[in-house]
């Protein structure tokens with residue numbers, strides 16, 4: 001029998017993406033940002049239901065967040081953000097000279113706790129950055145109400161949430177500033193890439209120039225295959241534009257999303273949810289797949305068993321992750337252990353199971369079977385070693 005290895009996540013690309021890249025290479029050999037990039041932006045706009053000009057593509061989700069924050073803060077300004085997020089959310093803030101203020105999460109869906117955020121507001125607070133953790137936008141209406149009443153900008157870190165809807169509206173089709181990531185393992189990929197979606201003209205013009213070293217209105221020239229020789233620059237910029245080559249991959253992925261990736265991610269996460277719902281050592285995170293197109297599948301492992309279960313599964317060839325190490329625990333952000341008790345408790349419990357559209361039903365069932373086996377074995381062992389039933393081990397699985 002071949003040794004099982006089930007990957008946590010995976011880029012799902014193939015012949016169609018390769019053909020598209022080949023076409024860009026062979027057509028005119030223009031690999032930089034040009035027509036293909038513009039078409040990708042328009043197609044994202046069509047998909048979301050916004051004008052193509054509202055979409056600014058960049059070469060990573062981190063770049064998208066960085067430019068979005070840069071567009072609306074001054075150094076020293078504060079940004080409210082949940083600590084339980086990818087390092088990128090924090091780094092994109094600190095890169096601008098603004099200060100990320102780590103906030104607690106709601107225990108049910110692991111999105112930002114507004115009441116906690118409210119307590120951390122100061123005269124310097126300018127932005128709230130909700131993170132759509134595990135593709136769940138949380139209570140966005142409440143976040144926008146909160147932001148509106150305190151005159152805060154909202155930058156949605158929607159890196160997990162491409163293709164998700166909130167109250168039947170596409171994430172990215174409404175709101176203030178929304179950032180997506182198209183890195184290799186996200187809901188769609190362009191190899192590396194990202195996008196900023198906004199209806200705010202000022203922010204839009206800023207990020208469009210800032211992705212090209214701040215050169216004013218360089219974007220329109222590049223779409224025509226031209227360059228700016230005579231130009232002016234009024235602010236710091238970066239080399240963050242998306243190349244034609246990567247845009248070509250993104251265009252194919254966008255077409256595959258509705259028919260392949262979305263239904264498969266939803267189906268697999270439903271399969272996990274219905275099987276794990278009654279495993280008493282596991283707690284699911286709220287958020288029914290459907291409106292949510294899950295990018296990752298984290299669960300809570302109760303009673304201090306997370307590391308044991310994770311090791312058990314890894315030994316069975318099942319790769320498991322931990323999303324994420326809370327940022328307030330990092331030296332660069334103050335290493336403030338004890339500051340966020342809920343987040344820290346969750347960090348000890350969270351474990352992410354494999355999820356990508358290339359997983360088969362058989363593979364997901366294998367993961368589920370092994371989790372069940374662990375908890376059966378686990379409770380037997382504890383009963384055996386103490387001679388009596390224990391208080392923390394899970395009960396055998398209920399139907």
Ligand SMILES: *Cc1c(COP(=O)(O)O)cnc(C)c1O
Pocket residue numbers: 060061062063085086088089131157159160181182183193194
């Ligand atoms: C992936 C991710 C990002 C950054 O995207 P990159 O394209 O990898 O730079 C930001 N925030 C979250 C929550 C992410 O998962």
